[in-house]
Amino acid sequence: MVDVVAPGPVRPSDVPEGTAPAAGTAPTVVVTPPAEPIPQADPSATPGNALSGTATPGTVVEVLPPPPALTIQVRARTADRVGRLSTRLIELGFLNQEQWTETFDDTLEVAVRAFQLSEGLMQDGKVGEVTRQALDRTPKEAAKLMRGATASMRAFQTSVPDTVILVNLPSQTVSFIERGKLNFTMRAVVGRPSRQTPLLQDRVTSVTINPTWTVPPTVLVEDKLPVLRKKGNTGIKDAVVYLDGVEVVPESINWWQVTPERIRIVQKPGDDNALGRFRFNLTNGDGIFLHGTNDPRLFERDLRAASSGCVRLADARMVAETLLRPAKLDSAAIERQLDSGKTKTVSLPNAVPVRFVYWTSTVETDGTVRVHPGIYDDVPTSSAAPSAGQSPTAGTVSAPRRVEPKPVRPTPAAAPQPAPAPAQSSSTTTPARAADTRNGAEAVRTAM
Known part of the structure; x- marks a missing residue:
């Protein structure tokens, strides 16, 4: 009332x-x-x-x-909705019949939290978008999602390497399988619906510590240029603005007379950097890579499709320490590099395969089946499995449907490059051994 x-x-x-x-x-x-x-x-x-x-x-x-x-x-208007919520939780077995209520009381909140726990969601007791989708999902719909994920996993298992990073977009998680065993799984932030993360088959070739961030064309045109024109600044802390390759004072330029291809914005390294303290460099031509973040609050959400296409990691430091171990760079050495504030790119002795997948259902290590919400209305096409004889670690890129911004010509070559370019591996990888593929496939069943 x-x-x-x-x-x-x-x-x-x-x-x-x-x-x-x-x-x-x-x-x-x-x-x-x-x-x-x-x-x-x-x-x-x-x-x-x-x-x-x-x-x-x-x-x-x-x-x-x-x-x-x-x-x-x-x-109250919400009484009817609370009543329907009570009814649904009774149907699912989280409330007794006599606990039906039109008031969102402590008993109902506990039931919501229990339901969220069963779905692997954030247990905040609030019926947000993801919780609502899970409550509304019928058994028939869940079965359809499971069948689709199962078919995708079967195709994936024929080519999965022994060591691989898995980025599952619907679960918004990143898992690392090392020598056939699941090493870790962490929350991630993926592309928003208007800037979808594409499905890629790629590899991490190097790790940049204390990276700079060069504003990508889409973000420049749609986000930052309007701010420049309205306020005379970028709204980015510790950013340097270049016009035709020359550093300028943003407030001194009439940005209404400047076209996007003449502009380059670079953010200096530090805790405020949009990429955080680590960038994991891939080989694709879409400008998609893995990195840290300066805003960890997003990882507290169940729905984390909020980036411009790249994948933000909840614990980029742990990923860096894991991938840099073969490069003889331990935690102490990484800490010293972080403290220096200087940008450094370390090439990996062996590139680590990365697979971007769209699995709407996964199985946990204890056998629990999780169904994940579809974060995109137009589901990206599945990455094609490598053909016979093709290396499963090759940096091939599938062709998913993406929402593209207005065309922007590349930045002039004369523009300075404050951060070293990610090292590109020129070596040719060899196909994974059959035993490696089997081990990786086994770990896939319990990944994410």
Whole structure:
């Protein structure tokens, strides 16, 4: 019930006292009259008259308090929705029949948290978008998602290497399988629906510590150039702006007369850098890579499709330490490099395969089946498995449907490059051994 204060006069005799709304009828107004009659003041003895001089000089004027407001109780609109939520939780076995309620009380919140736990969601007791989708999902819909994921996994298992990084877009997670065993799984932020993360078969060739961030063309055109034109600055902390390859003071330029291809914006390394402290360089031509972040709050959400296409990692430091171990760079060495504030790119002795997949259902290590919400209306096409004789670690790129921005010509070559370009591996990888493929496939079943 919601309390609404009505300052105007209402006659108690007009409304039956204690009347409750009947099912299917409009809400009934319940009026609580004051316990005592409301005294009326002499009109000539109001504060306004006293101040205006109409009262007799020297007269002490008694100022009466305003009449007490009447409380009107109205049946809340959310009651019907809470009732439907109670019904659904009873159907799913998280509430008993006698616990049905139209009030979001502690019992209902506990039931919501239990449901979220069963679905592998953030247990905040709130019915957000992802929780609502899970509640509304029918067994038939869940079975369809499971069948689709199973078919995709079977095709994937024919080519999965022994060591691989798996990026599952619907679960918004990144898993690392090392020598056929699941090493870790962490939350990730993936591309928003308007800037989808494409499905790729790629590899990590190097890791950049203390990276700079060069604003990509899509973000420049759609996000940053409008800010430049409106405010005269980028809105990015520690950013350097280049116009035709020359550093400029943003406030000194009329950006309405400048086209995007003439602009380059580079953010310096540091804790405020959009990429965080680590960038994991891939070989694709889409500008997609893995990196850290300067805003870890997004990882607290269930729905984390919020990036411009790249994949943000919840624990980029752990990924860096894992991948740099073969390069003889331990945690202490990484810490020293971080403290220096200088940008350094370390090539990996062996490139690590990365697979971007769209699995709407996965199986956990304890056998629990998880169904994940579809984060994109137009599902990207599945990456084609490498053909016979083709290396499963090759940096091939599938051709998913992407929402592209307005065409932007490349930045002139004369523009300075504050950060070293990611090292490109020129070596040719060899096909994974059959035993490696089997080990990787086994780990896939429990990844994410």
